[in-house]
Amino acid sequence: MAEMEKRGIERHLGHKMKGFEANKVKTEGGEFAADLILFMPGMTGNSWFDNSELPRSAGGLVQADKHCKVAGLDKVYVAGDSGSFPGPDWMPKQAHMADLQAEAAAKNLLAEIKGKPADHTFKVELICIVDSNEKGMLIKRTETGSTLLPNCRAFHWAKRGFEKVYLRKYR
Ligand SMILES: Cc1cc2nc3c(=O)[nH]c(=O)nc-3n(C[C@H](O)[C@H](O)[C@H](O)COP(=O)(O)OP(=O)(O)OC[C@H]3O[C@@H](n4cnc5c(N)ncnc54)[C@H](O)[C@@H]3O)c2cc1C
Numbered sequence: 377m378a379e380m381e382k383r384g385i386e387r388h389l390g391h392k393m394k395g396f397e398a399n400k401v402k403t404e405g406g407e408f409a410a411d412l413i414l415f416m417p418g419m420t421g422n423s424w425f426d427n428s429e430l431p432r433s434a435g436g437l438v439q440a441d442k443h444c445k446v447a448g449l450d451k452v453y454v455a456g457d458s459g460s461f462p463g464p465d466w467m468p469k470q471a472h473m474a475d476l477q478a479e480a481a482a483k484n485l486l487a488e489i490k491g492k493p494a495d496h497t498f499k500v501e502l503i504c505i506v507d508s509n510e511k512g513m514l515i516k517r518t519e520t521g522s523t524l525l526p527n528c529r530a531f532h533w534a535k536r537g538f539e540k541v542y543l544r545k546y547r
Contacts, residue, residue: 379513379527419469421458433460442497444481451488453481461498466517468502476501505535 380387391405401410420436431439431447437460439447444459446452456474467473476498484494502517512531516523525531 419457425458435460443484443494444477444498445484445494451485453485455481463500464519466502467500470502470504472501472503473498505531505538507532507535 377387388401388403388405388408391403394402394404394407396402396413396415399410400407401413418435421432421438425432425436425438430449430452433439438454438458440454440459440461441447442462444453444455444461446454455477457469459477461467461477480496480498483496487494487496500519502515505512505514508527510532511527511529512535513527514523514525514531514534
């Protein structure tokens with residue numbers, strides 16, 4: 377909020393959307409003019425989920441438990457954006473979260489195949505650098521607390537460096 381304030385960005389928060397016009401956004405809390413509208417809808421499951429037997433959350437995602445196991449199905453696991461997992465309401469849909477869940481899911485699937493206890497869980501962690509091309513701000517939240525480190529050039533370069541290292545193993 378403070379960073380938006382500094383840049384003269386007005387916020388219009390906490391009101392449900394009613395609709396758009398070419399140059400106007402309409403919400404239950406009023407409307408405002410816009411030159412450009414970027415809309416990001418809430419996430420839901422893939423349309424093919426509808427034709428499957430996968431159990432679904434209220435939001436249409438694949439319902440899983442804390443071991444990433446899909447409820448009621450044998451040797452079926454889900455990780456990442458497609459799944460709905462138990463956890464705090466701030467648990468992010470983030471690549472980092474998807475990584476942590478994928479690791480737990482893979483370990484549990486292998487354990488289940490080998491007839492061993494499939495009891496690996498994943499840490500709930502929001503961590504990101506909000507990059508503004510020249511500078512970046514680090515935000516971290518875990519179940520024990522949160523950290524916000526101010527916008528500086530070092531975080532922009534740290535994000536670029538992380539990207540290189542992360543992608544190298546796949547390339
Ligand atoms: C604009 C934007 C910016 C983001 N920035 C960040 C960030 O800075 N940091 C961060 O941590 N997260 C970020 N995220 C979130 C992050 O991208 C996702 O949380 C992450 O990619 C989820 O990984 P996933 O493997 O679950 O799903 P995905 O990465 O979406 O992978 C799913 C894959 O399945 C494929 N697929 C779909 N249907 C089928 C099918 N029927 N058959 C075969 N393949 C199929 C898709 O093509 C896709 O490749 C961002 C997301 C967006 C949209």
